Amino acid sequence: MTRPSPWFIAVLLLPGIGLIAVFIGAVIYIAIAQSVGFYNLTGDSGFSMEFWEKLIGRKSYWTAVRYSLFIGFWAAVLSVAVAYPLALWLRKPFKGSLTISAILKAPLMIHGIVAAFLFLNIISYNGLVNQLLVWTGIFDDPRRLQNDSGAVGLLFLQVWKNMPFALLLLTGAVQSIPQDTLNAAQDLGAGTVERFRRIIAPLTVSAMQAALIIVFIDALADFTFQTTVGPTNRQSLSQYMEFFRGRGRWNEAAGVGVTLMALSLIGAVLMALTARLIFRERPIARVVTWYETRRVEAQT
Amino acid sequence: MIKKLLIASVLALSATPLLAEGHATAWTDIEAQAKEEGEVTWFVWYFGDRFREFTQQFTDETGITVTIPDGDHASNIDKFLAETNRDAGDIDVLAFGVDRVESIPTDMLMMLDNLPEDEGRMTEIVGVDGSNTALGYWGNQTGIAYDPTKIAQADLPQSVEDFAAFWAANPGKMGFNYENGGSGPSFLHNILRVMSDDAYADGELSDDKIAKTDDGIALFNEYAANYEITASNADSLTRLSDGEFTLVPAWEDHMAGLQNSGEIRSDLAFYIPEMGMFGGGNFVAIPKNAPHPAAAQLFIAWLTSPEVQTELNALFGSMPMNTGSDDSAALVPNSMRDRQMPWTQNPFRDAVLDRFIEDVVLER
Numbered sequence: 001m002t003r004p005s006p007w008f009i010a011v012l013l014l015p016g017i018g019l020i021a022v023f024i025g026a027v028i029y030i031a032i033a034q035s036v037g038f039y040n041l042t043g044d045s046g047f048s049m050e051f052w053e054k055l056i057g058r059k060s061y062w063t064a065v066r067y068s069l070f071i072g073f074w075a076a077v078l079s080v081a082v083a084y085p086l087a088l089w090l091r092k093p094f095k096g097s098l099t100i101s102a103i104l105k106a107p108l109m110i111h112g113i114v115a116a117f118l119f120l121n122i123i124s125y126n127g128l129v130n131q132l133l134v135w136t137g138i139f140d141d142p143r144r145l146q147n148d149s150g151a152v153g154l155l156f157l158q159v160w161k162n163m164p165f166a167l168l169l170l171t172g173a174v175q176s177i178p179q180d181t182l183n184a185a186q187d188l189g190a191g192t193v194e195r196f197r198r199i200i201a202p203l204t205v206s207a208m209q210a211a212l213i214i215v216f217i218d219a220l221a222d223f224t225f226q227t228t229v230g231p232t233n234r235q236s237l238s239q240y241m242e243f244f245r246g247r248g249r250w251n252e253a254a255g256v257g258v259t260l261m262a263l264s265l266i267g268a269v270l271m272a273l274t275a276r277l278i279f280r281e282r283p284i285a286r287v288v289t290w291y292e293t294r295r296v297e298a299q300t
Numbered sequence: 301m302i303k304k305l306l307i308a309s310v311l312a313l314s315a316t317p318l319l320a321e322g323h324a325t326a327w328t329d330i331e332a333q334a335k336e337e338g339e340v341t342w343f344v345w346y347f348g349d350r351f352r353e354f355t356q357q358f359t360d361e362t363g364i365t366v367t368i369p370d371g372d373h374a375s376n377i378d379k380f381l382a383e384t385n386r387d388a389g390d391i392d393v394l395a396f397g398v399d400r401v402e403s404i405p406t407d408m409l410m411m412l413d414n415l416p417e418d419e420g421r422m423t424e425i426v427g428v429d430g431s432n433t434a435l436g437y438w439g440n441q442t443g444i445a446y447d448p449t450k451i452a453q454a455d456l457p458q459s460v461e462d463f464a465a466f467w468a469a470n471p472g473k474m475g476f477n478y479e480n481g482g483s484g485p486s487f488l489h490n491i492l493r494v495m496s497d498d499a500y501a502d503g504e505l506s507d508d509k510i511a512k513t514d515d516g517i518a519l520f521n522e523y524a525a526n527y528e529i530t531a532s533n534a535d536s537l538t539r540l541s542d543g544e545f546t547l548v549p550a551w552e553d554h555m556a557g558l559q560n561s562g563e564i565r566s567d568l569a570f571y572i573p574e575m576g577m578f579g580g581g582n583f584v585a586i587p588k589n590a591p592h593p594a595a596a597q598l599f600i601a602w603l604t605s606p607e608v609q610t611e612l613n614a615l616f617g618s619m620p621m622n623t624g625s626d627d628s629a630a631l632v633p634n635s636m637r638d639r640q641m642p643w644t645q646n647p648f649r650d651a652v653l654d655r656f657i658e659d660v661v662l663e664r
Contacts, residue, residue, distance in 0.1 A: 041381045042405075059658050125544035144472065144544070147531060149664070227480065232529040233664040243479060246374045247650055248403055 028261065034254035041250065051251040064240040065259065071151065071236065072220030072267060075158035076212045082159060083166035083211065087174045088200070101171075105164040112161060116228035119157055120146055147232050154230045158219050166211035173207035174200065188294040202279040209275050213268040220264055237263070327416050333594035339365045340595040342584075343380070344395040345373040347557065347616070354615065358602050364595050377403050380587055384408050389589040392596040395437070398425045398580035399482070399643045402503075409433035410586040414597060420624035421604050425581040426642035434583035437603050438553070438612065439619025441579035441640055442486035443572040443632065445540055445550035457547070458574035460494050464519060466547070467526035473546040474527045478653065478661060481533030486578040487549035488656055489649065490641060492516035494575050503645030513652055520660045529661060534558075541565045549577070552631050556617020570631040572639040579640035581621060 033039055037048035055061050086104060090097050107115065122128050123145040130142040146153065177200060185195050201208070222230075223238040230236065235243060237260045244253035334340075344351055348368050355366040371379070377396060381403070383389040396404055411432055415421075422436040423429060430436065446456060450473075457463045467474060477484035492513045493500040499512035528545070530536040536548035537555060541564035550570065558564045572579075584603060586596040602608055606624035613620050614629040627634075643649070 041378060042403075058654075059662055060654075063662055124542060125539065126542050142544075144528070147529075227531060232477075232531055233661050246372070248374060248377070249650075250378075 031254045031257045031261065034251055035258050037251060039250075041248075051255050055252055055255045060235065060240065061256070061259075064235050064237045064256070065263070067151075067234045068220050068222075068237040068260075069263065069267065071154065071158065071222060071226075072216045072263075073271075074155055075162055075219030075222075076216040076271060078155065078159045079162040079166045079215045080170070080208060080211050082163045083170050084174075084196070084200075086163075086167055087170040088196075090171060091174050104167060107161050108164045108168075110161075112157075112224040113228070115157060115161060116225050119153065119229055123153060146229060149231045149233055151231050154222075154225050157225050157229060158222065161225075162215040162218060166215060169207045169211045170204060173204035177203050184291065188291070188298060190294075205275060205279050209272040212271045212275055216268055216271050217264045220267060221260055326414055330414055330594045330597055334592075334598040335363060335595075337592040337595040338363070339367065340392045340592050340599045341367045341369065341390060342393045342395070342599065343371060343376040343391045344368060345371060345376050350557070350616070354611075358599060361602070362598060364598065366599065373397065373400065380404070380408075384587070384589070386589055388591045389587055390591065391587050392590045392592045393584050393586055393599055395582050395584050396434075397582050398428045399645075399649075401428050401583070402645060404434075404585070406431045406433045408588055410588050410590065410593060410596075412586070412597070412600065415601050418601075418605070418622070418624075420606055420622040422621045422623070425583070425621070426579060426640065428580070428642070430583050430585070434585035435600060435604050436581050436621035437584045437600075437609075439579075439581040439621050440554075441552045441572060441619065441632070441637075442483045442549060442577045443552060443570050444487070444547050444577075445537060445555050445568055445570050446547050447540060447543070447545070448567060448569050450546045453569075453571075456571055456573070460491055460519070460575060462573075463491065464523060467523040470546060471526040472528060474548065475530040475536055475539060475545050476527070476549045477530045477532050477536055478656060480531060480535075481551075481554075482578070483533045483549040483551050483554070484530065484536065485653060486643075488520070489644065489652065490575060490577050491519065492652060492656075493641070493644070495519065500644045500648070503648045505647040505651050509648060510651060510655060513655065517655065517659050520656070521663060524660070524664050529664070537564050537568075540568060553616055553618040556629075556631055557615075560615065560617070572632055572636045574639060576639045576641040578643045579619075579637075580643050581619065 030039060035051060037051065038045050090101050120127075124130070125142050125144060125146075127145075129145065130139065133139040134142060181199060181203075182195060185199050190198065221238050222236055223242065226236040226239050230239075237256055241253045241256040241260065244250070244256065342351070342355070348370055352366070352368050355368070359365055373396070376391075376394065377400060380389070380391055380394050383391070384405075394404075412435060413432065423432060423434070425436045425439065444456070457466045463474075476487050478488065479485075489500070495516040496509075496512035499509040530539065530548070533551060533554055536545070537550055537558060539545050540548045540550075552570055555564070555568070555570055559566050559568070584600050586593060586600065590596050604622055606620075606622045609620035609622040609625035610627075612618045613625065613627050617629065617631055619630060620627045
């Protein structure tokens with residue numbers, strides 16, 4: 001059988017990949033073009049760096065960049081950190097594990113805005129948390145917990161919403177590790193942390209990378225949680241973009257959009273590379289090396 | 301010469317009934333055409349669900365279906381601007397706030413000359429003229445909502461000094477938003493306006509005018525720990541109702557609407573401080589490329605009629621935009637209305653808000 005021509009393969013792929021490339025490409029093109037003065041709804045259109053100069057001259061722009069990166073990074077790391085022990089716990093089925101797994105994944109089915117308002121009700125000035133803390137005597141009076149400037153509430157919601165997704169990815173990866181490998185490590189004296197660090201994490205690093213990238217991009221571009229429970233003394237990039245768009249300042253909004261896209265790409269690549277660098281050898285090679293070393297040590 | 305003038309006058313007088321009849325016929329024709337068109341699409345950015353319910357009576361009276369798509373203020377205006385080059389757009393009636401008038405080119409709107417005579421209709425809101433292409437249908441006013449169980453009417457802050465004294469004596473008991481709604485911005489702009497001489501006299505932007513807001517910005521920074529920044533208009537009112545705050549800026553109509561629907565406490569009250577706060581209203585207009593122009597005119601005639609304006613006042617707390625209406629359901633007495641200040645136009649207003657974010661919000 002002769003190999004089909006690359007052109008033929010390209011034509012076959014075109015309806016799928018081509019459409020995606022055209023739609024994503026069009027959005028990126030328009031955003032970049034608007035950020036440099038083209039496609040104005042009213043007035044003259046033409047190349048200008050004026051909007052970028054205004055944007056990067058603002059403290060609020062750099063605050064939004066730093067703040068969004070902070071939220072994206074910690075949401076991704078914390079979601080994966082919480083998902084790992086749960087994935088390991090649920091690795092082998094036990095009575096009730098299916099129910100627990102289903103409950104843990106329930107946040108995937110709840111829309112972010114619903115969760116945000118439920119959370120607000122719970123932590124509001126006269127909400128359940130304040131009532132409980134006043135009733136137990138821990139607080140003398142209700143305290144202001146919502147929209148905390150440290151973004152603790154926002155990160156809690158981000159992890160609550162994104163952890164199930166990380167769990168979904170990691171559960172499959174963790175379940176694929178042969179029990180023999182883990183038993184062998186245990187026989188050779190590896191404790192819980194050592195088994196995770198030297199065997200489980202390297203063997204599931206691809207799933208970890210996927211989870212980190214997806215959660216990072218999702219949290220970096222967050223709008224819903226930020227506008228409801230996020231700090232009011234700073235704006236996320238998407239909130240900042242909406243701030244400009246709502247005032248008809250499309251060119252500056254496009255500049256923020258381009259920043260958001262660039263940071264999503266760069267940040268996701270960095271997250272994935274960092275995870276890979278921490279476990280820099282190929283997982284199986286690392287495991288085999290470690291196993292051989294331990295075996296030699298045990299023999300001597 | 302006198303003879304010619306007399307003849308001309310007699311001819312003009314004799315033609316008047318014909319003209320009046322002509323106008324009446326034209327409106328009858330418009331009504332007939334409107335019924336033929338059978339539908340009207342109203343782009344209004346707030347109270348979508350409630351307006352769908354409210355406009356059902358127009359459908360019942362005329363048989364014309366009213367469609368209200370979802371969309372925010374800016375998106376609706378952007379859509380209107382984006383489709384001006386189309387032969388027929390999607391918008392029959394566009395609602396827009398007085399603060400966005402400068403975004404709406406009047407030459408892209410249909411003249412409203414054909415509407416039946418009604419001297420009570422308002423074409424001007426706080427000095428902004430709809431230029432015979434837009435009519436006021438919704439009057440609104442920003443002010444301060446307060447919890448009467450926590451503060452007596454006599455103690456309500458009326459001036460910049462009063463607000464500073466309130467912040468000093470009641471830390472954390474006042475909150476306001478700077479985005480997601482105009483009530484908080486109205487409050488902060490008016491504090492800055494009072495403290496900046498004539499900088500707010502017009503919408504022109506200059507470094508000198510921005511520099512005049514220095515004292516106001518310093519005041520907000522001095523008391524930064526004593527007031528809260530809220531997330532939106534609704535967030536301010538919800539937290540006032542919940543007992544967290546004593547004072548919050550609010551829209552009169554927004555507050556009345558939430559009280560009528562039971563979403564916030566009905567005992568909360570509202571006033572316009574003596575230093576003045578922004579008020580205004582919203583216009584309706586018909587784009588030149590409206591797909592159902594006759595139905596759109598009929599709808600606007602209905603919406604701005606005294607009866608419907610009275611109903612809007614009773615149901616939503618909006619200020620009627622027809623002098624023939626009854627405004628007794630308003631939250632503030634008419635004697636307070638002279639404290640209304642017109643919204644300062646852009647680019648100055650946005651530039652001051654940008655400065656407030658940079659120099660006050662981000663410094664918190």
